[in-house]
Amino acid sequence: MYDIENIRKDFPILGREVYGHPLVYFDNGATTQKPRCVVEAMTDEYYNVNANVHRGVHFLSQKATELHEAARETVRSFLNARSTSEIVFTRGTTESINLVASCFGEAFMHEGDEVILSEMEHHSNIVSWQLLQARKGIKIRVIPINDDGELMWDEYERLFNAHTRMVSVTHVSNVLGTVNSVRRVVDIAHDHGVPVLVDGAQSTPHFAVDMQAIGADFFAFSGHKIYGPTGIGVLYGKEQWFDRMPPYMGGGEMIQHVTFEHTTFNELPFKFEAGTPDYVASTGLARALDYVSRIGLDRIYAHEQDLTRYALERMGRIPGMRIFGHASEHDAVISFLVGHIHHLDMGTLLDRLGIAVRTGHHCAEPLMHRLGVEGTVRASFGLYNTREEVDVLVDGIERVAKMF
Numbered sequence: 001m002y003d004i005e006n007i008r009k010d011f012p013i014l015g016r017e018v019y020g021h022p023l024v025y026f027d028n029g030a031t032t033q034k035p036r037c038v039v040e041a042m043t044d045e046y047y048n049v050n051a052n053v054h055r056g057v058h059f060l061s062q063k064a065t066e067l068h069e070a071a072r073e074t075v076r077s078f079l080n081a082r083s084t085s086e087i088v089f090t091r092g093t094t095e096s097i098n099l100v101a102s103c104f105g106e107a108f109m110h111e112g113d114e115v116i117l118s119e120m121e122h123h124s125n126i127v128s129w130q131l132l133q134a135r136k137g138i139k140i141r142v143i144p145i146n147d148d149g150e151l152m153w154d155e156y157e158r159l160f161n162a163h164t165r166m167v168s169v170t171h172v173s174n175v176l177g178t179v180n181s182v183r184r185v186v187d188i189a190h191d192h193g194v195p196v197l198v199d200g201a202q203s204t205p206h207f208a209v210d211m212q213a214i215g216a217d218f219f220a221f222s223g224h225k226i227y228g229p230t231g232i233g234v235l236y237g238k239e240q241w242f243d244r245m246p247p248y249m250g251g252g253e254m255i256q257h258v259t260f261e262h263t264t265f266n267e268l269p270f271k272f273e274a275g276t277p278d279y280v281a282s283t284g285l286a287r288a289l290d291y292v293s294r295i296g297l298d299r300i301y302a303h304e305q306d307l308t309r310y311a312l313e314r315m316g317r318i319p320g321m322r323i324f325g326h327a328s329e330h331d332a333v334i335s336f337l338v339g340h341i342h343h344l345d346m347g348t349l350l351d352r353l354g355i356a357v358r359t360g361h362h363c364a365e366p367l368m369h370r371l372g373v374e375g376t377v378r379a380s381f382g383l384y385n386t387r388e389e390v391d392v393l394v395d396g397i398e399r400v401a402k403m404f
């Protein structure tokens, strides 16, 4: 039994009203709500433990360090990484991808070298590489998608050549809901001797990920999208790459010895963690990962798949409904437009009914160009959403459609 009633009680915000209506929160792709255990663990750390980590001999500093490093172990176990040396704390997926583009790019990419992205990438996995392009003159190649919103595999294979140095693709599209077979992406890239970065921002909240099964060289995700706090994320990376990459930023924590002439860097993963880390957020993230693991990601997946199928079926019957993304593996994200109703109008009017959806280009403008639209409305589901809430959304869309 998936105990949705009790699960919802863990999230106080779900009990609030918006404009006199019970909140229906369908903007989980942007960020998720936080369960009590996450907020309480962080409050407790601030009230009872707070001290800077890795630096103090005193009791509190050692306790805070223990919590921070225990959180790293929780992340390692969650990802099934081999070692905590492979787990770097960042501010989120964006920073993780920028770190790879910057440091891998610095070490291994030169003018004329190429990175392969896909047409469904979030801006964070495009612009990071464009910054490297401006600095080093690399080239960006793009895997096209078909009309169902799936990667075109033959085209992907054709993009490899002697200059290909990296493949960087999203695990799940934040617009189309497409679940990419990242194992296949990795196998093809590795056949060409090319490493792969997977953007796991939209996969980690919805189903279990296993670094040994995926085989990617780098994997990025954000705490706030998986019921954890804002301001913390993770970059997983194989030691063979991390060892050979230069640091991202300079400062405290990431050094061994400093003179004005020369600095030696700390061991992994600290080489990539300059400055005071958000050690309270790491505790919050660990509690969030414990929380989803306790419910069970397989059960969360089954619940959200049921919701997605139900929503697709009900929404598909609304006259004038256009749903974007029909991949055979479809995650808990539905992008749509109805007739000629502007996405902003739809979003604003749904909001008045207490329904929170996302509108706009979803930080994926190149994908919007491919779809031939300026923006869409996006409903994205989380572990606490219900079929009844989908009914409220469908009724809301029908009401808005009647107004136009």
Ligand code: PLP
Residues within 6 Å of the ligand: 029, 030, 091, 092, 093, 094, 095, 122, 124, 125, 170, 172, 173, 174, 199, 201, 202, 222, 363
């Ligand atoms: N990648 C994807 C696929 C996303 O959906 C997002 C956020 O929406 C990001 C990257 C960026 O995540 P963050 O803003 O947490 O760094």
